[in-house]
Amino acid sequence: MNNVLSVKNLTKNYGNFVAVDHISFSVAKGEIVGLLGPNGAGKTTTIQMLLDITIPDSGEIKYFGKEFHTHREEILGRINFASAFNTLQGRNSTWENLMVFAKLYNVKNPKKKILDLLEQFEISDSINMRYWDMSAGQKTRVNIIKSLLNDPEIILFDEPTASLDPDIAEKTISYIESLRKSGDISLLYTSHDMNEVTRLCDRVIFINHGKIVAEDSPLNLTKKIGTAKLVLRFDGDKNTVEEYIKKEKKEYEFLNNYTVSISSEEKDIPSLIFGVSKQEIWITDIEVKKPTLEDFFLSIARTNI
Amino acid sequence: MKLYRILGVILQEYYLTLHSLEIFIDIFFYPMMTLIVFGFISVYVAGSNLVVAHNVLLGMFFWQVISVAQYSVAMLTLWNIWSRNLSNLFVTPLTVEEFLTASTLSAIIKSGIVFASATVISLLVFNFNIFIIGIDTILAVFVNLVLFAFSIAIFILALLFRFGPRIQALAWGLIALFQPLSATFFPVQILPTAIQPFAYMLPSTYAFEAARYGLAHHTIDMRSILMSFGLNIVYLLLSWWFFKIMFKKSRKSGQFARNEG
Numbered sequence: 001m002n003n004v005l006s007v008k009n010l011t012k013n014y015g016n017f018v019a020v021d022h023i024s025f026s027v028a029k030g031e032i033v034g035l036l037g038p039n040g041a042g043k044t045t046t047i048q049m050l051l052d053i054t055i056p057d058s059g060e061i062k063y064f065g066k067e068f069h070t071h072r073e074e075i076l077g078r079i080n081f082a083s084a085f086n087t088l089q090g091r092n093s094t095w096e097n098l099m100v101f102a103k104l105y106n107v108k109n110p111k112k113k114i115l116d117l118l119e120q121f122e123i124s125d126s127i128n129m130r131y132w133d134m135s136a137g138q139k140t141r142v143n144i145i146k147s148l149l150n151d152p153e154i155i156l157f158d159e160p161t162a163s164l165d166p167d168i169a170e171k172t173i174s175y176i177e178s179l180r181k182s183g184d185i186s187l188l189y190t191s192h193d194m195n196e197v198t199r200l201c202d203r204v205i206f207i208n209h210g211k212i213v214a215e216d217s218p219l220n221l222t223k224k225i226g227t228a229k230l231v232l233r234f235d236g237d238k239n240t241v242e243e244y245i246k247k248e249k250k251e252y253e254f255l256n257n258y259t260v261s262i263s264s265e266e267k268d269i270p271s272l273i274f275g276v277s278k279q280e281i282w283i284t285d286i287e288v289k290k291p292t293l294e295d296f297f298l299s300i301a302r303t304n305i
Numbered sequence: 306m307k308l309y310r311i312l313g314v315i316l317q318e319y320y321l322t323l324h325s326l327e328i329f330i331d332i333f334f335y336p337m338m339t340l341i342v343f344g345f346i347s348v349y350v351a352g353s354n355l356v357v358a359h360n361v362l363l364g365m366f367f368w369q370v371i372s373v374a375q376y377s378v379a380m381l382t383l384w385n386i387w388s389r390n391l392s393n394l395f396v397t398p399l400t401v402e403e404f405l406t407a408s409t410l411s412a413i414i415k416s417g418i419v420f421a422s423a424t425v426i427s428l429l430v431f432n433f434n435i436f437i438i439g440i441d442t443i444l445a446v447f448v449n450l451v452l453f454a455f456s457i458a459i460f461i462l463a464l465l466f467r468f469g470p471r472i473q474a475l476a477w478g479l480i481a482l483f484q485p486l487s488a489t490f491f492p493v494q495i496l497p498t499a500i501q502p503f504a505y506m507l508p509s510t511y512a513f514e515a516a517r518y519g520l521a522h523h524t525i526d527m528r529s530i531l532m533s534f535g536l537n538i539v540y541l542l543l544s545w546w547f548f549k550i551m552f553k554k555s556r557k558s559g560q561f562a563r564n565e566g
Contacts, residue, residue, distance in 0.1 A: 014559060048562045051396045055556045073398040081396045086565065087389045089317065091324040100320070103313030104397040130324070146393070 002029045003065070004154045004186045005050070010059035012045050012210075019045040021210035022059070027154060032180060032187040034197040034218075037207035038301045043190045046207070047158050050188070051081055063154070077105060082147035083158035087139065090132030094123070094142050097131055098149065105150035117145045121175060137168035144175060154186040155179075161193060169193070176200060194294035204293070206300055213300055218293050225291035225299060230262045230269050231255070236281035244279050248272065258284075266290070306406065310399050314407030318381055325384075331376060331477075332415055333422070336369040340423050344431040356521070362433055363516055364490035366423055367450055370416045371509060372480055374454035377412035378405075379461045379476035386470055389565040401552060405462075409455055416451055438519030445525065449512040449533040456540035457483070463544070463551035469564045489513055508536035 006026040012019045020042040027033045035043050048054035050061060052072055061068040063075045088097040095114065102110035118124045121141045126134060131142065140160060147155050160176070161169040173196055179185055180200075191197055197204060198218040206214040206221075214221060234241060238257050245252045250272070251263040264272055269288060277283055322328045343365040351358035385391040394404065427433040435443060461475050487509035488496060496504055504510045511533035518526035555561040 012559075019559075044562075045559070048559070051392075053392055053395055053556060053562050054559050055553070073400065076396060076398040081393075085389070086392050088393065089321060089384070089388045089390050091388075092317070092320045096317075096320040100313050100317040101393075101397065103316055104310050104394070104399050106307070106309050 003027065004029050004031075004063065005188065006060075006062045007046075007050070008060040008062075010046065010049060010061065011057045012042075012049060012054065013057055018210045020049070020056075020207075023207065023210070023212050025205050025212065025215065027186050027188055029153075029186055030180075030184045031203065032189060032201045034201035034204040035188060035190045035207065036192075036194075036197060036204055036297060038297075041207045042210040043207055044158060047081075047083075047156055047188075047190065050156060052076070077150060078152060079154050079156065080147040080150060080152035081156045081158070082143045082160055084140065084143075084160055084162035084164075085158065086143075088131045088142065088146065091130060093128050093130055094118070094134075095127045097142065098146060101146050102149050107149055110149075113149060114145075117148055121145055135168075136164055137171065140164060140168070140172050141175065144172070148179075152185065154188065157187060157189045157191075159191055160189075161191065161196060169196070173199065194292060194297055198293045206297070208300055214296070221296045222291045222293055225295045226265055227263045228266045228269065228291055229289040230264055230272060231259065231285075231287040231289065232262070232273070232276060232283055233259045233285035234276070234281045234283050236279075240279050241276060241281055244276060248275065306400070306403050307398075310397075310403045311407045311410070314381075314394070314399070314404055315411050318407070318411045321381075321384055328380075331380075332373055333419065336373060336419050337422060337426065340365055340369065340426060341430070344427060344433070347433070348431060359433065359520055360517055361490045362427065362431065363435070363438070363520055364513060366420075366427065366435060367446055367513065367516055368484060368489050369419050369423060370447055370450045371454045371457075371483070373419045374409075374412040374416045374451045375458045375461075375480050376477060377415050378408040378455060378458035379465070381408045381411065382462055382465060383470070383473055383476055386465075386473075386564050392562060392565060395561075405459065408458075412454070412458075413451060416447075416454075420447065437523060438516060439523060439525060442515060442519035442525045442530075445530045445534075446512045446516045446519075449508055449515075449530065449537055452534075452537040452541060453508045453512070454480075456537065456544040459541075459544040459548050463548040466548075466555040466564070467551040467558075467560060469560055483507065483509060486510070487513055492517070506536070508533040508540060511536070 003026045008024045009022045010020055011022050023046065035046065037043050045054060049056045052068065063079060066075060068075055098114045099110060102114060107113050118127060121144065123138060123141050126138050131139065134142065144160065161172050164172060177200065189201060201218060204216065204218055204221055205212055235258065238254065241260060245262055253261045255261055262272060273283065273286060343362055347358035347362040350361065382391065385394060424435050427435065457480060461479060464472050464475060486504050487507050488504055493501055493504050493510060493514065511529040515526040515529035515533065518529065
């Protein structure tokens with residue numbers, strides 16, 4: 001696969017604090033890679049270095065096989081960035097803000113490009129609205145349109161749905177999904193929303209304390225958790241159920257006198273259900289909660305690697 | 306440097322100026338009102354001393370050039386910091402050289418408009434014709450004062466990038482230090498003897514001397530103009546060198562990204 005972005009041994013220290021610690025990864029053409037980690041893990045610092053607004057202490061950043069530092073202008077013309085934390089000029093309208101960036105990227109026929117994108121993102125009616133008068137959802141869409149003006153080959157998204165209402169976040173994700181369908185664009189995506197990441201990303205890189213602690217597809221990462229949760233509601237003696245679970249050496253928690261949550265490997269779940277019912281316990285409801293990326297995220301955050 | 310990127314930044318400032326009452330007040334209304342007040346003072350003083358009256362008005366005339374040019378350059382960066390848009394600009398292929406070039410070109414246009422407006426007002430209201438000092442003197446003084454304004458602005462921007470908006474007051478406050486030091490309204494000899502050597506270290510001092518010389522003799526004071534220009538080159542080089550160091554430190558320390566909060 002052709003790598004659009006490759007990073008080797010990237011390091012950044014702020015005094016004694018190690019923000020990014022010798023991380024290496026790559027993003028292939030057309031690939032969506034999630035960059036995840038708890039607050040302060042080093043995600044944003046990594047993104048800032050990948051955009052040349054923060055200078056790394058050491059390491060190598062290459063886009064399209066070219067060294068970023070020595071090909072800055074060319075590379076920045078082929079990539080783009082959108083974040084919930086950066087906004088456009090509040091006093092200027094959508095049209096004015098986008099025209100400025102179209103100029104900076106030397107977009108050919110900028111009027112058509114902007115009008116097409118506004119239509120695609122269903123925001124044509126906000127063309128003359130001042131940026132600071134827009135809703136969060138409208139602003140997010142304008143930010144994404146800004147990031148598409150130069151037909152980038154890779155976009156760096158830094159928590160694009162942060163602080164959005166769930167329905168607007170859902171729409172934003174749909175827009176980002178539509179980007180993927182539209183071509184060979186690559187995305188490097190940071191978010192705290194594991195559902196978003198599971199839905200969008202081909203591969204996930206977990207960072208903690210500046211280091212990459214895991215890297216795989218969302219599905220494979222959830223498999224690493226191993227245990228699922230079996231929630232049983234029953235009509236019968238609580239002590240009988242507890243004795244049986246103890247005998248099976250499973251971790252458990254009674255949510256009330258008639259509901260128990262048992263941690264177990266997925267393959268053992270049928271025999272557990274069967275085993276409980278054999279204790280003359282009437283099972284009234286069964287719920288199996290499979291491990292999610294969030295469980296993996298929490299396990300990493302809690303292990304404090 | 307790419308012209309289209311410079312024009313992109315100028316376009317942004319054009320839109321901002323259209324929509325911002327603050328910019329209109331700070332760059333056009335306030336300088337005009339100051340000039341009008343000084344115009345009346347000069348009319349009042351003219352009864353007893355016409356030379357002093359004209360020197361005061363001339364000084365305020367040209368002071369607006371420095372003030373507007375410096376303010377304009379420094380404020381464009383601040384407007385982008387306040388809007389959390391500075392990073393967006395610098396993740397495009399825009400270079401800091403292009404950004405500063407756009408800021409300075411825009412500042413020259415604004416200073417020119419203010420100067421032209423002041424010329425008309427002073428002629429119509431106060432019967433003072435700036436052209437009596439000579440077009441060559443006007444141009445030479447204007448260029449030197451704009452260059453000095455750029456040095457100050459670049460110095461302020463260097464601090465702004467390095468230390469963030471906590472020092473933003475310098476963008477509109479620091480310039481006041483140079484008004485008395487440059488002997489804007491009076492000959493340098495009026496300043497205390499201990500201060501005079503510092504005054505002579507500033508290019509603006511020579512530019513104001515040249516303006517007053519033009520008013521008195523209707524000819525250009527080449528010595529002062531050249532001294533001003535020479536010092537301007539030194540100041541510009543120093544401020545640019547300082548800016549490059551501070552800009553790099555800002556990106557190294559992460560302050561550049563933190564500027565937007």
